[in-house]
Amino acid sequence: MRRSLHGISRGRRLFAGAEAELVPQARLSGPMPWVIAIMVALTAIALAAGLALGNVVTAATAEIEGGVTVQIIEPRAEVRQAEAERAMKALEATRGIPSVRLVPQSDLDALIEPWLGTGIESATGSAIPVPALIDVRLDGAATPQRIATIQRALAPVAPSARVDAQAGWLRPVFDAIASLQWLAIALVVLLAAALSSAVLLAARSALGVNRDTIEIVHLLGGTDSQIARVFQRSIGVDAAGGGAVGLALALVVILSLGRQFSGLGAGMVDSGALIWTDWLLLAAVPILATLLAMLTARLTVMHALRKML
């Protein structure tokens, strides 16, 4: 015995692969990888929804931030036409307006056609008095002050003109989208909390099941960190596997939904397509979930071990 024990050199290293044997892996696993897979899938889907809504808002805001609509609300067609032309000239002469477009009558007819059909004038002898529309682009945001300035400029030449910021019409829509974004963020936070709770319960359960082994390792000189690493590593393996499965599930859902929405061909929906940074964020979800699970496991185990001598 003397010979063999003296044969051990004192070269120390971290308690590496062998420590994983201290606690049977099967006792830590169980349903945990599947719980993590579901959490990661739900988190990734919620995050994708939040990001897509954010993209919608960003694109729409950029599109209509400087947009102003001038309506000439005059039932007499010839007066309406004359006011529209004078308004066009006045707007073109106003500084800070790079683009002015009179919406053609054919476009206006097309807008109401789904409800009223064609040939109204020939059938009834008079056309429906649809307001003339002028689409105005400002070189900056359509603030209330600028709207008032345009209104004043138009008042003498087109008394029937009504000026509206396009952003104002869509404010309730943006507010609703913002609420959905907050909901998505809240879901991500709640799912992270749920994941931490699940890991905490699993780590506590594993600690209870393996209490005797842990006590023995303690009495043999094992440190809290060594024991915590065992659980941390085991949970980490579970979380990484579950996270990969969860992300794959989420990608299937996200891509299917993306394909369905892109088929709608609606401008605002199309602008919600995910960009490459969004995909990177989604790919980070299982990595962050794994780190969160490992941190939770470590803190749980260290806290429990501190109660032992």
Place this chain on the structure above:
Amino acid sequence: MSRAAGGEIIQFDNVGLRYGTDREVLSDLSFTLHGGRFYFLTGASGAGKTSLLKMLYLAQRPSRGAIRMFGNDAITLPRRALPTLRRRIGVVFQDFRLVPHLSAFDNVALPLRVAGFAEREIAGPVSDILEWVGLADRVNARPAALSGGEQQRIAIARAVIGRPDMLVADEPTGNVDPDMAEKLMRLFEALNRQGTTVVVATHDFHLLNKATSPLIMRLDRGRLSDPTGALRYPPGSPQ
């Protein structure tokens, strides 16, 4: 590792221990253990032997009094410093306390792995000591597949594999036949000759009779007596 024979390695000063609010199971323990000695701790069942041993291997802190171990104040020592101290103490538990899902080899290797030895440094010594305790052919057996005596020997092999400064054994021969008991005693004596302080708790008088000049600490209802002068220095000297 300090193995200075004769030096004071353990000092108990007026130590008492109670569990919860019950009466003290150990009272007024004051003694010193010296390096390189072989002590027997005797006493009837329930006298407090296991409780005293628990304090010796740092599984239990006393309710009162002072304990110094290897020059450290074991009462005020921070938790993070305990593992280092524990690695200097080998323990043979009364109920073996082998890790059930590990093989005999891995159970014996556990202290070395905990201490951070590389795998290549572990295989040789573990195989040698398993051969020494007569279990070379059982390296892959799990504790459940081993008899009580075999588990006892694995527990002893695990306790001595790291060449501790002090070996604490709680009824180490309780589950083995007389031949194996004698063999294990020889193992403890061999370890003691190499400088390890040995403390064996037993009420087996055959074991005591086989020991040469045994130093005996006797516990009686939680109080310590010193029939052989074990706690004097030099041991056995008249007071």
